Amino acid sequence: MQDGTATGSRPNRRQFLRAVRAAGVAAFAGGAATACAPGPRTADAAAGRDDVIRIGYVSPETGPLAPYGEADRFVVDVMAEFFAANPVHVGGRPHRVEILRRDSQSDSNRAGDVAAGLVLDDGIHLMLVSATSDTANAVSDQCEAAGLPCVATATPWQSWFYGRGGRPQAPFAWTYLFSWGLEDTQAVYADMWDQVATNRTAGALWPNDTDGLAWGNPGAGFPPAVAQRGYTIVDPGNYVGGTQDFSAQIAAFRAGAAEVLLGVPSPADFATFWRQAGQQGYRPRLATIGRGIHFPATVEGIGAAAVNLATEVGWSPNHPFTSSLTGQSAADLATEYRDTSGRQWSQPIGFAHALFEVAAAAFGAVGSADDRRGIADAIAGMRLDTVVGPLDFTAGPVRGVAKTPLVGGQWRPGTTSPYELVVVSNARHPEIPAAGAVEALSAA
Template sequence: MQDGTASGSRPNRRQFLRTVGAAGVGVFAGGFGAACASQPQPAVPAAGRPGDVIRIGFVTPETGSLAPYGEADGFVATAMGQFFAANPIVVGGRPHRVEIIKRDCQSDANRAADVAAGLVLDDGVHLMLVSATSDTANAVSDQCEAAGLPCVATAAPWQSWFYGRGGRPQSPFAWTHLFSWGLEDAQAVYADMWDQVATNRMAGALWPNDTDGLAWGNPDIGFPPAVAQRGYTIVDPGNYTGGSQDFSAQIAAFRTAAAEVLLGVPNPADFAAFWRQASENGYRPRIATVGRGIQFPATVEGIGQPAVNLATEVGWSPNHPFSSSLTGQSAADLAGAYTSATGRQWSQALGFAHALFEVAAAAFAAVGSVEDRKGIADAIAGMRLATVVGPLDFTAGPVRGVAKTPLVGGQWRPGTTTPYELVIVSNAQHPEIPVAGTVEPL
């Protein structure tokens, strides 16, 4: 098996740890399997030689604060396992059975790195897939970059994933790739929604002290310069510590400045705590655009009536006019299949998790051997693929290894068949994605 080293053999555990350490990537104590709550998906034999197997690692937060991001991953892994059992991937002219090895990172970056290392060393995966914000995606991507293993990440702004890992346009990553939207897209979507509500143009910023929060609040690439150009003033009380139960300082700063716009990128639990305390302390902006924290139905249902008209970015929905390159399912078909199988409402993470396997299948189909790591990585870097989350073009940038996905804006409204539904209200950047309502103030 190729690993990007001169010898071309898989490194042993000691060699791998030395490689990771030299690359400046954290490796954490404990057995590689200790943090893994999930078991590999059963492999179903297909025609081909007995050893013709593709092993795909899939790191997901099934538990912990980011669990809403991983809620659909079990469904996707099972559905993809069934699909590949009936439709083996042909590599080098031979059909290969596919083994999906799913691991729970427990919403912890240290564990994400640990289970990724285990998938490389102990399970010998040929490709790594990871989703669920930069907290998970960055740690896993770093381990793969150090090991010389192809990796595809999603559901994190490209700036958080690229610059947050020390990437530079003149020195991009060789083994790790991402498809997602960027901060520039969120800025345009948020500003379009803000402009449709009469406010004093004072915007309170709720930035956590993590990779996403630091990127969103960055004075060079984040929201401050972008929104200033549109006539808004950021009220920034400083980054808060994730998991905080006391947001009194932030609320006081927003009230003092009479911030009628709220923006931020807290995780679901943090935003629920903030929004409850804001209501108790008499702070209510006229519009609130919140990334990450209110993308999921369960979070909104937990907040209840005060969540009506909260706004967020929408990277995927059943109304997106795209279809899977693997199954042929439309976005609506995929959402319907998920609800039928689980009884749960769709979430944005569903589409992105499915698209990871679309990219994986296309990459393997483009090479002559599953052991050709560099060939797999190059296939991803040069890939153009129509997926259920939209057309992906890794050759277009904005930096090597990144493909952009479309982004629109939505607000939560009382639902007809579910307690709340996410209604698309802003599509200025992507008119091909239809709106179903207009922006309304809180």
């Protein structure tokens, strides 16, 4: 396994990608395309021994989105060890696997640049990318332009598909995603909201990024969905990520008597907002926050004020699913992470692991690791039971997307950790057990 980040800019890379992207508009229109020439080949491949699979992996390990990448080193190390003992068979031949991990630094431009390096300089056969549209979209765009198969996860499919200019009648040819959608988050939040008595007024905390724009979309985001359920939204407008002053938003929520809080801020932004909300006397009865409170470290940093904060849950140790690669249950995987790192599980662990399940299945379906079109087609037609649940890339909602189950949870004081994320809403997925009921936030 190779580890590290690209250093410096490479001459003519961006010029090359612009040319590829321009050519790709014609080559990939309508989803019908032939594979572009593969990247640099190793000495083994040049000598006719095509027995190496090179997989690129991009996620934010540093920067404001670093909690999403916190467990990636663990997952990549475990997968590298697994593949060393269990080579992937391609065309009947065992192939060793090289995983090249890169840090997007929570910056979409950086994500695109390191993706370009993996495609052009490192000659990877497949790209994997995780953790919000800030990273997934830029990496997916580079792969689409270069004609390289790519699998993304852990971002709502609308942010990934429409945020990149996708259209159902002209889907992407090389890039794929498994995750949940806004419709799933809306259903989970609605179920939790309806279990707490409020004045049915929600304050909207939308960042000015791809996820915030998708969630706050007046035509297809949360506003029409919650209006149908009799809720009113107080929307002070999208804020700039990284802001240190949320006084305007807090004042709007207080003036509008918003007893529900709704939003998709980054972990750092939500911690800042929630601290200032407490200082300025704003305390909703229920807060459902996407992205910002997925992680134990964020919640521990907030402290007691985090009890009963609610969020969507895409993976947990209680999910009744098993890895198609290692045979581990979700609980086994969470335990291994705790025993190895000394830290509490977090949701991205399951999704990062499942990326490698999809990768192994795709390579196992083709005769050559250099068959880009074959790999892409294998993903497009894949049905696979994974540690995050059953994936069906043939089912939609749009070509190239497989849905994953979603439930709702709240943070509660823990027994083995300071705070634990407890599933409290499973109406749409009763196969995922609930461990508690929805509770209102405390008044102080």
